[in-house]
Amino acid sequence: MQIRDVDLKLLRVFETIVRCGGFTAAQNVLGVGASSISEQMTQLEARFGVRLCERGRGGFRLTDEGLQMHEAAQRLLASVDTFNMEASAIRRELHGVLRLGMIEATLTDPQAPLLAAIRQFGQAAPKVQLHIEIDSPDRLEQRVLDGSLHLAVGPFPDPAPGLDSRVLYQEEQGLYCASPHPLFYGANADAPELADQIATAKLATRGYLGRKELELLGMREPAALVDNVEGRAMLILSGNYIGFLPPHYADAWVERGLLRRLVPQCYTTHLDFKIVTRRTVSTPRVVRTLIGFLAEARHG
Numbered sequence: 001m002q003i004r005d006v007d008l009k010l011l012r013v014f015e016t017i018v019r020c021g022g023f024t025a026a027q028n029v030l031g032v033g034a035s036s037i038s039e040q041m042t043q044l045e046a047r048f049g050v051r052l053c054e055r056g057r058g059g060f061r062l063t064d065e066g067l068q069m070h071e072a073a074q075r076l077l078a079s080v081d082t083f084n085m086e087a088s089a090i091r092r093e094l095h096g097v098l099r100l101g102m103i104e105a106t107l108t109d110p111q112a113p114l115l116a117a118i119r120q121f122g123q124a125a126p127k128v129q130l131h132i133e134i135d136s137p138d139r140l141e142q143r144v145l146d147g148s149l150h151l152a153v154g155p156f157p158d159p160a161p162g163l164d165s166r167v168l169y170q171e172e173q174g175l176y177c178a179s180p181h182p183l184f185y186g187a188n189a190d191a192p193e194l195a196d197q198i199a200t201a202k203l204a205t206r207g208y209l210g211r212k213e214l215e216l217l218g219m220r221e222p223a224a225l226v227d228n229v230e231g232r233a234m235l236i237l238s239g240n241y242i243g244f245l246p247p248h249y250a251d252a253w254v255e256r257g258l259l260r261r262l263v264p265q266c267y268t269t270h271l272d273f274k275i276v277t278r279r280t281v282s283t284p285r286v287v288r289t290l291i292g293f294l295a296e297a298r299h300g
Contacts, residue, residue: 008080010044011073013037014052018070022060074148082150086284094125098286101133101140101152105229108248111169112273113297114153120293128286136227138207144278150287153294155271157212165274169298173244175217175267176259177201180239184260194263204235204243213244216269244269 013030020026023037030037038055045052052066062070081097106112118130133140133149140152141160159165175198177183183197195218202223205213214222224241226232229249235241237258245259253259275291277283283291 007047010040011077013040014044015073015077023055075146078148082284094286094289095127096286097129097131099131099149101135101143101149103137103154104134105249109171109246113169113294116297117293121290125289144276151275151277153273153275156274156276159276162279163276164279165276167272168275168294169273170270171246171273173269173271174247174264175242175262176236176245176250177242177262178237178239179258201242202240204232204241
């Protein structure tokens with residue numbers, strides 16, 4: 001089938017609904033009422049001949065076809081946005097939609113240059129609409145590869161083939177346990193049995209960094225895998241697990257006496273946060289501009 005202008009408009013409505021988590025939340029973003037959104041979704045479903053979502057008393061949920069259509073729509077809309085950015089660059093303007101991917105829990109890191117770079121970028125390119133997507137490192141890489149994101153910033157130990165990467169900054173990681181855990185009061189930096197106690201504890205780790213953390217702690221396998229900071233913090237705070245967290249994120253619980261950092265001189269690591277972009281012949285000027293501000297903010 002041939003994609004028409006009206007299809008792109010309906011697909012953008014669909015993408016906004018999914019991003020907002022339902023019709024109600026999308027009303028303020030789209031500036032229209034629920035009945036208008038429902039009518040546009042009905043038009044889109046009729047156009048493509050599939051039911052894209054369930055809506056009603058049971059809440060909003062994408063169908064299997066809706067999930068596939070949403071992923072395809074993200075790729076298509078990102079391609080259109082990239083074309084608009086490149087066309088504006090020919091006119092020596094910064095215009096269009098730039099899609100940036102990030103992992104969660106980076107805002108409180110004083111080493112992260114994201115906030116300063118976004119501030120500068122917004123002032124230099126006021127006509128560019130910046131979309132920020134939060135996802136896991138694996139998903140961010142995939143979305144940069146398939147074109148639904150223009151770039152992403154996160155811990156990518158071994159970027160996938162087809163991606164260009166450059167180190168932006170480092171995030172410190174410390175080993176923590178919570179007040180219900182035996183190590184909270186029993187661990188002593190001078191105690192020779194501390195390493196054995198840590199090695200036999202249950203570790204909540206990340207799938208993309210698990211082997212490195214296991215080797216540092218002398219463990220064979222993790223007790224839990226979770227690739228987001230909040231989930232890992234929840235497991236550690238339960239008192240059943242130990243695990244690595246960035247100090248800028250953990251400090252609030254440390255100050256309240258709920259977490260303890262274990263022997264920083266022995267159990268500290270650093271994550272390289274990288275910018276990843278798809279390996280293409282030419283990176284749009286708008287994307288290069290944001291990358292430039294990220295580099296300046298890091299070294300400034």
